[in-house]
Structure formats: structure tokens, C-alpha cells
Amino acid sequence: MGSETISPDTVRTLGRVAGIDIPEEDLAPLVEALTTHLASVNALPTMDVTDVEPPLIFRATWGE
Amino acid sequence: MSELTSLSLAEASEKLRRRSVSAVELMEATLTRIDLTEPLIHAFAWRDGDQAMAEARRADSALSDGSSHGALHGIPIGVKDLLYTQGIPTEAGSRVLEGFRPPHDATVVTRLRDAGAIVVGKTVTHEFAYGQNVPETRNPWQLDSYPGGSSAGSGAAVAARSLFAAIGTDTGGSVRTPSAVNGIVGLKPTYGRVSRQGCIPMSSSLDHIGPMTRTVEDTALFLQAIAGFDAGDPGSLTAPVPDYVSELGAGIRGMRIGIDEGYFLYDQVQAPVRDAVEAAITVLVSLGAERVDITIPELEWSTTVGNVTTEVDMSTWHRRFLRSKRDLYDPGTRLMLELGELIPGTHYVLAQQVRTRIRDAVRRTFTEHRLDALLGPTIPVTAPRLDQLSVDLVDENTEGGLSTLVHHEYPANITGLPALSVPCGFSDAGLPIGFQVIGRPLDEMTLLRIGHAYEAVTPWHTREPDLSRSLPTGAAR
Numbered sequence: 001m002g003s004e005t006i007s008p009d010t011v012r013t014l015g016r017v018a019g020i021d022i023p024e025e026d027l028a029p030l031v032e033a034l035t036t037h038l039a040s041v042n043a044l045p046t047m048d049v050t051d052v053e054p055p056l057i058f059r060a061t062w063g064e
Numbered sequence: 065m066s067e068l069t070s071l072s073l074a075e076a077s078e079k080l081r082r083r084s085v086s087a088v089e090l091m092e093a094t095l096t097r098i099d100l101t102e103p104l105i106h107a108f109a110w111r112d113g114d115q116a117m118a119e120a121r122r123a124d125s126a127l128s129d130g131s132s133h134g135a136l137h138g139i140p141i142g143v144k145d146l147l148y149t150q151g152i153p154t155e156a157g158s159r160v161l162e163g164f165r166p167p168h169d170a171t172v173v174t175r176l177r178d179a180g181a182i183v184v185g186k187t188v189t190h191e192f193a194y195g196q197n198v199p200e201t202r203n204p205w206q207l208d209s210y211p212g213g214s215s216a217g218s219g220a221a222v223a224a225r226s227l228f229a230a231i232g233t234d235t236g237g238s239v240r241t242p243s244a245v246n247g248i249v250g251l252k253p254t255y256g257r258v259s260r261q262g263c264i265p266m267s268s269s270l271d272h273i274g275p276m277t278r279t280v281e282d283t284a285l286f287l288q289a290i291a292g293f294d295a296g297d298p299g300s301l302t303a304p305v306p307d308y309v310s311e312l313g314a315g316i317r318g319m320r321i322g323i324d325e326g327y328f329l330y331d332q333v334q335a336p337v338r339d340a341v342e343a344a345i346t347v348l349v350s351l352g353a354e355r356v357d358i359t360i361p362e363l364e365w366s367t368t369v370g371n372v373t374t375e376v377d378m379s380t381w382h383r384r385f386l387r388s389k390r391d392l393y394d395p396g397t398r399l400m401l402e403l404g405e406l407i408p409g410t411h412y413v414l415a416q417q418v419r420t421r422i423r424d425a426v427r428r429t430f431t432e433h434r435l436d437a438l439l440g441p442t443i444p445v446t447a448p449r450l451d452q453l454s455v456d457l458v459d460e461n462t463e464g465g466l467s468t469l470v471h472h473e474y475p476a477n478i479t480g481l482p483a484l485s486v487p488c489g490f491s492d493a494g495l496p497i498g499f500q501v502i503g504r505p506l507d508e509m510t511l512l513r514i515g516h517a518y519e520a521v522t523p524w525h526t527r528e529p530d531l532s533r534s535l536p537t538g539a540a541r
Binding site: 011014015018019020022025026029030033034037040041043044045047049052053054055056 | 269362365369375386387398406407411417419421
């Protein structure tokens with residue numbers, strides 16, 4: 001998803017996928033916010049992070 | 065202003081212990097001060113003077129019986145309205161939670177009560193601490209200036225001498241920013257050091273709870289009461305709690321303090337802030353610390369990692385409310401919650417991977433340079449005027465923009481490291497400036513020693529905002 005593809009329709013569609021009805025007045029600021037978000041994420045390092053375990057913890061033990 | 069309300073928490077505690085002042089006298093002075101300041105700074109979301117006085121009388125009875133609870137016994141404090149307080153309104157600054165009265169206290173509130181503190185009231189927060197609305201709270205140093213967020217009420221009340229201390233929460237600087245702009249001390253402890261149980265969450269991995277006080281010693285006393293393992297918080301650490309007070313005066317000779325100019329003194333740092341922090345470094349060096357210039361390029365990713373994590377975590381927690389009570393949110397908060405729903409899962413996981421890289425880089429720097437702490441401005445700017453504050457979602461780098469305000473704060477949240485903000489000067493316009501020291505995991509003690517040593521030779525923490533010009537003619541001052 002490149003920043004050039006963000007439009008009110010994109011936001012509306014993403015909202016539908018997420019299961020929320022986005023009010024009309026929120027579409028324009030969300031286009032801007034999502035564009036900024038994408039630019040920020042795209043600027044994250046191009047380094048290989050495939051060996052990095054994200055700190056999302058799931059414990060398989062039952063703690064009993 | 066009553067001399068009693070100008071005392072530090074430690075001084076007030078000592079007077080209570082010696083019985084040279086009673087808890088009732090202290091509470092009366094506090095309530096009088098609040099009545100005077102509240103019409104100007106609007107720091108409280110809820111307060112109950114009668115209940116506070118009743119507790120003060122019980123505190124005096126206990127003292128008469130020789131049964132003090134310790135350093136916080138009889139001390140009036142405030143609690144950010146993001147934390148559960150049993151039977152007391154807890155609305156997080158939002159109509160979504162209007163009328164909510166929790167069935168129990170947050171763990172930190174329980175611990176503060178057990179330590180003898182008296183909760184005078186709940187302090188104002190931005191809606192769910194998310195910072196998109198501007199609450200009614202005002203900065204006591206200049207009423208038209210930003211009081212910090214999201215623990216705005218806690219910061220303003222402590223600075224205005226309306227409270228001796230208050231609890232704040234910090235997900236992207238919300239203890240440290242209001243501490244810096246209000247000229248007080250604020251500590252974000254190590255992740256897991258202080259229980260989050262009973263705190264309405266923003267981000268489970270970024271949320272921290274910490275003290276906001278007028279001196280570093282007061283912060284140490286406060287931390288002593290709230291730190292320690294709590295089975296009710298899945299992230300709580302079992303490490304023993306040290307005595308934070310006894311070694312405060314151990315000095316800082318030989319400490320190595322890392323300065324990353326490229327990140328913490330970058331070009332968005334205002335000149336008065338830069339000058340004050342450079343002067344603070346000089347003071348610390350004169351006290352025996354060593355300045356070590358370092359660079360951690362990975363910190364540049366902190367804001368993106370912090371934003372993505374917070375946005376998605378917030379929207380996850382609010383998922384049900386956004387669908388059932390959408391119209392009750394402030395429009396800015398609603399917008400942020402919608403944004404979090406639109407962010408791809410891959411971006412969230414990538415942010416967590418980069419977060420690990422940042423943590424590793426910081427750890428490596430501490431080890432290779434044998435650092436005791438990092439130091440920089442708490443925030444790059446003094447409090448923006450409220451009419452110049454930008455909460456625009458796409459406002460990246462203007463002086464009043466939110467991204468600028470969180471730039472220096474997120475590194476400690478995403479690494480979970482302890483960070484202490486200490487007053488270190490004022491701008492020509494009379495607005496406070498703070499520096500921040502970031503330490504090793506669970507090494508709050510070193511940060512407190514640095515702050516305490518600095519306070520011992522500088523006057524900034526003793527200054528009080530002059531609200532008298534704004535008070536009605538004839539009001540007791």
C-alpha cells in the first residue's frame with residue numbers, strides 16, 4: 001500500500017474491512033493521518049528483522 | 065500562600081511526625097489552597113474535601129495512638145483520573161465512562177492509602193490520556209500555556225502547591241512532560257516496577273505509573289510506597305524493592321552520563337532549553353560526573369514505533385466502545401481510534417521488531433560506554449501557548465506539535481527504562497525547563513541520586529508559580 005493510493009475511498013474501504021462506519025467528516029483527516037503513518041513506517045529500517053522476535057508474549061504453560 | 069502548602073512532602077511528613085503540625089491543619093491548608101487555585105488552573109476532575117478532612121482526623125488519631133503508617137501518613141495527594149478509585153468517579157476525562165465508579169482501588173492507590181496518604185481528588189487527564197482534546201487545566205506558570213499531557217491536572221496541582229504529590233501515568237511521556245512544563249519532578253519507573261492493575265490502559269507494553277512531586281526526595285518517598293510486585297499486573301517484576309531514600313545523598317562522583325546530541329539536542333530543541341540543559345550537564349560534571357558523548361542512531365525510530373504501538377493498542381482496547389458509544393468520544397480521540405483500526409497488523413509486528421532493535425542498541429551503548437545514565441531535555445520546547453498548540457495528526461515537526469513533544473519521551477517507554485525529569489531552569493518568558501535522565505533497568509536509584517545531587521546545588525525546584533496576579537482582589541494569598 002503506497003501513500004499515493006490513499007484516498008477517501010481507501011479509508012472508507014479499510015473502515016469497512018475493520019467493521020467500522022467512518023463518518024464523512026473523518027475521511028479527509030484520516031487520509032492525511034494514514035498517509036503520514038505510511039510514510040513513517042516506510043522510513044523504518046530496511047534492515048533484515050526476520051531474526052528479531054517481536055515482544056508479543058504468549059505463554060503455552062497453564063500456570064498451574 | 066500558606067507556608068504549610070509550600071513545604072515539600074518530606075518536610076510536611078517530618079512536621080507531622082514531630083507533631084508540630086496536625087494532619088487536619090495540613091489538610092485545611094491544602095483545601096484552602098485548592099479553593100483559591102482551582103478557579104484558575106482547573107486541575108481536578110473530582111474532589112471531596114469533607115471526606116479528605118475525615119481521613120485527616122483519622123490520621124491524627126492514629127498519630128496520637130503512636131501508629132503512623134510512615135512517610136506519607138496524613139499527606140494530601142491526587143490521583144490521575146485514569147486510575148480506579150473505589151466508589152469514586154473514574155471517568156478518564158471522557159463521556160464514555162460518565163458515572164463510572166470502580167468496585168475497587170488500583171493497586172497503586174491501595175498502596176498509597178496503606179502508606180497513609182490521603183486522596184484529596186482525581187486530577188484531570190486528556191480523554192483516556194490520548195491527548196487529542198485540550199482539557200480545561202491551565203499551566204500555573206502562565207495560564208495561557210500548555211499544562212502538559214496527559215497528566216495535566218497532576219502536574220498543575222503539584223506545581224500550584226495545591227497538592228504535595230500526585231500520581232501520573234506515562235505511555236509517551238505523560239508523567240515527564242507535565243512535570244517539565246510545570247517545573248516539578250516526575251519519574252517514569254522501569255516497566256513492571258509499579259503495578260498497572262486498575263489503570264485504564266493505553267498500551268499494555270508502554271504504560272507506566274509514576275510519582276509527580278516537587279523534589280527528588282519526595283519522588284523517592286512516593287516511589288517507595290508504590291513499587292513492588294503485584295500479581296494483578298502480568299508485567300509486574302518480582303525484583304526486590306531497594307531503599308530509595310537512604311542512598312539519595314551518596315553523590316554522583318564517577319558516574320558516566322551519556323549525551324546523544326544528535327537525538328536529544330537535535331535542531332528542534334529551543335535555544336533556552338538547550339542552554340539550560342547544557343548548563344545542567346556542566347553542574348553535574350562539577351559534582352564529579354563524567355560526560356560521555358555517544359550516539360544511538362536507532363533512537364530515530366522511536367516515535368514511529370511508539371505511535372504505531374499506542375495507536376493499535378488503544379484501538380484494540382476501545383474496540384467495543386468505538387462501536388457502541390462512538391458519538392460520546394471527543395472528535396479528535398475518535399479519529400485516533402479509527403486510525404488505529406486501519407493500521408495493518410504487519411506494521412504493528414514490524415514496529416515491535418524494530419523496538420527490540422532499539423532496546424538492544426541502547427543496552428549495547430550502556431555496556432560499551434559503561435554508562436550510568438543518558439541525559440537530555442525532557443522535551444525540546446517550553447510549554448507552547450495553548451492557542452499555538454497543534455494537535456494536528458499530521459503535524460510532524462512544528463514546535464507545538466505532538467510529535468515534537470513525544471520525541472524525547474518515547475525512547476524510555478519503548479525500552480521500558482526508568483526516566484526522571486528534574487527542573488533545570490526557566491525561559492526568559494518564565495516558563496520551566498526540565499532535563500531527563502534515563503537509566504538502566506530497575507536502576508531508579510541512580511537517577512534519583514543524580515537528580516538529588518543536582519537539586520542540592522541549584523534553586524529551580526524551589527521556585528513557585530505566582531498566581532497572585534490572577535487571583536481576585538482581596539483573596540487570601
